Amino acid sequence: MTTVTAPPPVTHAPATLPGPGPRPRRGRAAAGLQGWLYALPTALFVGFLFIAPVLLVLRMSASDWKLFTGDNGWNLPVNFENVTSNRFFVSSILFTLQYTAIATVLLMVLGLGLALLVQESTRWKSFLRTAILVPSALGLASASLLFYALYSPQSSPFNPILRWLGVTDSSVSFLGTPSAALWSTVALIVWRFAGFYMLLLLVGLQRIPGDVYEAARIDGATWWQTFRGITLPLLKPSISLALILCVTGSLLAFDQFYILTKGGPDNSTITVVQLIYNQAFSGQNNLGRAAALSVIVLGALILINALQFKGLKSEDQ
């Protein structure tokens, strides 16, 4: 491991969402060519491994495309009619939205709270920071497996603890009712991601110049006024990035539910992506329908994110 010295202190420019930087003074064409050269590896990845498969997905969504037998010709719009009339279509959308709302609110509030809590550089605080960040070193699948064992009546450490405390004498069913399953999964997600969002917001907090706070203190502002008037507005770029990541990630939730609940109990935790997965790999084995549903989801996500971008940009003016 090489030790890295901290980079030189940097003067702060006002924060903006990333936009095109000023151009170097060279010829436009030459600069453009150079830019393209630097962006080439990225462009190759996006072109060959992303755009091309997405086009294939679009084609699948308009074809009678079975998992085992492949393409059996065009059938637009049969797949779309089929998935929208699926008995879980509406309930999976509602559940996904509900889960997204809960997870986003919790993660944002917790992330911000934790970031405020651990921002000073004392020994204890940096220990706290580390403790909260460690879970994010696990993959989501590993974390879900871990919680699967944590919640299982056979190996769960919680039931002996609860029995010992005299709270209950039978074992608690963490995944047995729809609401228990939802909140148990949310607990896993908060445990795994709180540190990540704390870190993102911590970065933003660190960028707020100290003298702004100094001025507020001299004016005799209360803590709340300072938070409302200075911290939140200046944190906006970080919050918006975290928000977009969090909303998109939650809307595409799959692994955690797949491992913990398999969409149960009684089909109460089927997310949209779980429905896509079921169309493709369980029973129906119909890639065309799965692709059609994916196209619908992709469209919805682009719309949602465009709205988010717009909202954030307009407030910036």
Place this chain on the structure above:
Amino acid sequence: MATPTRAVEREARPRLTAGLILGRTPYYVSTGALAVIFLFPLLWSAVASVSPQAGSAQTEGFGFGNYRTLAGYQAGIGQYLLNSAFTSLLTVALTLICSFFGGYAFARFDFPGKNILFLSVLAILMVPYATLLIPLYVMLNAVGLQDSLVGLSLVLTLFQLPFSIFMMRISFESVPKEIEEAARVDGAGTFAALVRVLLPAVKPALITVGLFAFLAAWNDFIAPLILISSSDKLPLPLAIANLRQQVMGVIDYGATEAGVVVLALPCIVLFLLLQRHYVNGFMSGALKG
């Protein structure tokens, strides 16, 4: 434990702690409880993996029976670790190359199609993972990269791009232009300026991006499931998923917990080792949110 030191200590910041009102003890108790909540599942998993448990290799007393199960599984844990290490390191290398140059291009240049390309990169986030894998599988087959760790790394890199490019772009943008313009005046080209002047400035971001790429690649399960079929090329998470399910879907919890520990340990160690670097980078304000 690494203690990041702040470049500038800010004293005047109002604190969000009950400490000012109630004295220090309740504060330490409550924040300590917070730390315990976050660490408990990991510690429990480590303890449970060596504890006696019915239906696992460790039924009597404490010991490493579950780890023996793991070590002797099919091709041997060494092979799986090797596969995972190779895939993860290649993914990290590819991610760093793409995001270092790509971030520079997006931050400092104007070129035709720039915005479209950037939005396309972000759009990768919006397509369900499972949806893309089947077409990717078909396409990798077409170019002879099926059942190969290189093909797997390419796919894993793709899914790392949105976060990495975004991060590196912000990072490059937060470096004042004067720094590299000074270098350019001395007659250095863009590449020389990039390597000599900008590289040290964006190092913390590179470390963060590299670390996240490593963690993602090390832990990924669905991509190798679809893309890899030879049992001697399986990465570790897949081997552990196989091991977890015994006959008739019985789950060997002991082996699962041991597997989670083996999966998590390298990640956590690496994370702790590198934490100083990237947290330092953040804390000294080298990044803009």
Place this chain on the structure above:
Amino acid sequence: MKVWKRRRIAGAVAAVIATSMTLAACGGSTGGAAGSTSAPATAGSSGASGSASGGAGAAADQGVDDGTTLTLWTRAPLEKQAKALVEAYNGSHQNQVELTVVPNDDYVAKVGAAAGSGQLPDLFGADIVYVPNWASQGLYADLTDRIAGLPYADTLNKGHIDAGTVDGQKFVLPFVLDLSVMMYNKTLYSEAGLDPEKGPATLAEFADQATKIAALKKPGVSGTYFGGNCGGCLVFTWFPMVWASGEEVMNADGTESLLGGSAAQQVYSTYKTLNDDGVIGDGARDETGATWVAGFQSGNVGVMPYPATLLATASESVDVGVSALPGVDGGGSTFVGGDGLGISKDSKSGEQAWNFLAWLTSDAAQVDVLAKGGDVVSRSDLANNEYAAKDPRLVLINEIAGKGKTPVALNFQSAFNASDSPWLTLVRNAVYGGDSSVEADNTAITSVLAQQ
């Protein structure tokens, strides 16, 4: 590790020798792995490796054993048996089989991805209830004539053969059989004053004995247990109770559900009563099948329908008694589950793959590998083999195998096994719900089964 390596090298050397022999014999015909030719090859009849096919007629088509590397996929739950079979075959043949084990829940995705792009392995197994669907989609190569050529063809497990028969063509052979039987904990039976040598003979006796075990009030011990959130487990354990009562679960084509019948209703109400009385172990309600057998293994369950493959495992920790799954008024039946194995449509080494399949049904594989490992044999003429004879419970299980059934339906997976199946909805409403909605839920199963 070492053994593997050595074997690989030996295999490779054998392959080189065999290929050169073939080349010499055939005057340099191209194509080392010409598996598509249907003429029986003369080279590579493994004299030295001695694959005794124990008394099977030598006239039967044995395929080709010329040192080809074959690939075989199976799902994780069958790993133990698959590994034992593959090792035995590789040790006695020039062909070498490379085994890939796939997690159970992801097997369909993996096979699908490979099938769509022509990358299926030479041989792959499938849960026998999926075989009708997969075979009709053309994933397997036709084996009708070859199976007919086996001297013991009529002794092969009928349930499996029928499930793998589409429009008169046969596609799979039994790979590993799994049967459901009633298992009970003799120690707990003695403690509760029940006869440890007699399992329940009727559905009512089962409920009664489970209730008596629960009445012991031992901490952590329950009367019975089941996979209350696992469609596959419920099919495996409850269908036989309906069959044993002389009723059917589906019509002959597998397009209509008969699970609203009186015997089925009896099964549901029995479990509902057991649940209301607190006889069923904690966690059964959200048991997705991951741990449904663990409680019995650790000695915490009195009596429950259980997979026969786990007899050896359970016997390590529990004194196990075995009886057939009973019907409402007695009788006995079983669900013949497990996996079928066939040659894939993409295989370029059909002759060599058949060599493995032919060996798989031979005495060498059935008795010296499967029976020796405590598994059920898939040939009725081998039911009383030397290993089974040592344990009367195994003889019983082998006998039950002939009485059981394998239900066949094209949409079996989506109707019963899928996590969002209507069958699971029916069971959970019937056991945990308030009002009876069996009729409506049964209609929902029919509508999924009837989908084209």
